[in-house]
Amino acid sequence: MTQHTKDPEDRQAYLASVGTALPGEPVDNATLAKVLGINEEWVEVFIGTKTRHFARDLGTGTVRWSLADLCAQAAERALAAPGVDPSAIDFIILGTATPDTLMPATVNHVADQLGLDQVPTFQLQSGCAGAVQALSLARTMIASDQYRTGLVIGGDVCTKHLDLQRDLSGAAPGDLVNFVLFGDGAGAAVITDEPVGQRVAIRTVLNRFTGLGRDPGQVIEWFGLADRYDDRQALTEDYKAIEESVPVMAVEILWELLGELDWTPEDLDYLLPPQLSGRMTRRITEQLDVPTAQEVSCVADTGNNGNALPFLQIEKLLGQMSGGEKALAVAIESSKWIKAGFALEKI
Template sequence: MQSPPDRDPAEVYVASVGTALPGDPIDNATLAKALKINAEWIDHFIGTRTRHFARDLGTGTVRWSLADLCAQAGARALGASGVDPADIDFLVLATATPDNLMPATVNHVADQLGLDQVPTYQLQSGCAGAVQAIGLGRTLIAGDGHRAGLVIGGDVCSKHLDLNRDLADAAPSDLVNFVLFGDGAGAAVLTAEPAAEAVALRRVLNRFTGLGREPGQVIDWFGLADRYEDRQAVKEDYKAIEEFVPVMAVEILWEMLGDLDWSPEDLGYLLPPQLSGRMTRRIHEELDVPGAVEVSCVADTGNNGNALPFLQLEQLLGQMSSGEKALAVAVESSKWIKAGFALEKI
């Protein structure tokens, strides 16, 4: 049975966004040389030009933790919001790649930002996690009476990749994990009253739809009992992702438009799912909203998971004018989640 639409809470606003990408961009030629693979294959199969890594490609040294990147993004969002950090009532972090199982990375981020005596939440999720963080932040403000909160999404995917592995005989479904992903973080300040950018958060969609379906992606966290098993940490069913994500994206678009009573012509901007340069182009074509400006970043940032919607938002806020509307679509293929959010500039 179809779930009823969520009730619209009181108004909640996006006041500002901040992002953090580690180090200089790594182009395909540099990545291909480090991994001893074909750069043309990356260009053709992935369609992503550059990405950023928290690890040094040559030495494998981790230069930034997830907490470091999230704190940088959070500080930038706070600085742009005009909201005093003392007025932040909660902190939410979404990630698929926490620094530790415990303590939760969100609490290291709070510590770096100097936030104390506030509720903290960490959501374990992939691409839809950032939308879940925004949705939870919206609920905390609209339903619990908080005045302002900081929501963050970030991932450091490169720590799961063995840069010394011989990839000569790797299958494309395995090799894709070495070239698809990047690292980064993004954050937004949500408020109960218009502030700074004054963009109203009109709707958030977050729905699990994977009942009875095999995961499209699995990331293992090895413990002492299984760390020596001969299996890869990251597995991707790329063919299933290519088949189902575009279809799900179109379904999300039309469901959200219907719930909002908006038409495609109302949209000034469209933020499509950010899988890879090639897949994002394909999905954008299938969404077929020619009057809306596409806001995409993955071809330059790599797929850095929960950072992506915030990177898109940062681009969007620099373009929106009063009265303009935008809709973001996100799909998580790990266990098939539909997600998205709608914005209107006040």
């Protein structure tokens, strides 16, 4: 940890680099439909996702990459970027809903693979908002004036919760959606207190629980030895509640972030909408209604890989962003309803 002194008014966090990792070759709808015994056209129309990546072999179910493997790959790419010094990392934060084990924390396996020692590590257990929560914590730590450079990671291996050998020919759409919606992947970003590398300022981060009194939109069970014979599904989802609530919440987040920054919709050059599925993302983007901003989406090609998504979007954004341009990202976690988002500006 590097001690330094900076006027509190001048403290700002910057995104210096991003790296991502997707396991294996993309799996298209035709291949997935054949393996699962389902209708390919239904996947394309109802979900709107064209391809996704799996850490497990579709034929055998063998795990080819762990979450730690994918997170380490993404982090290595972020740390190898121009203007980034790997030896300067002061802390590591991982956001995930699908850790490899309850203990040890996956973040510590990632640190081990990266050869990083004697640094604080944090693991946040969360769904689609986890990456934003990790970014928020990193920004707070940088602003505390005790840390200068941090590594923020988000990733999920969702397929380990799905029985790919199950006969789905008679499954209801609400059950079937989980087998075609999700993918696996990871992303990482180096966050600094000075504008280096990509030189993108993190202007604000939103992270707020808003699920008081509401039923969860999604539940992922963790089956221990005592309940491994339970007949509950590992993953359940109220897709109708998500369809109804997420677009409304997205609009609320957009205007809250704009108000906090004193920006107008016309100030935005890029919009990073929630990445639920190809179909849902199109619907949400239409309701956000920011025609002057260019949409930055990836879910139709990567599948919904949870906490990897914001980094995949940012990586795509950085390939287009020029000095002075502004971007706003909206993220929503439907498990117990969390509003999240962040704003970026290229210096």
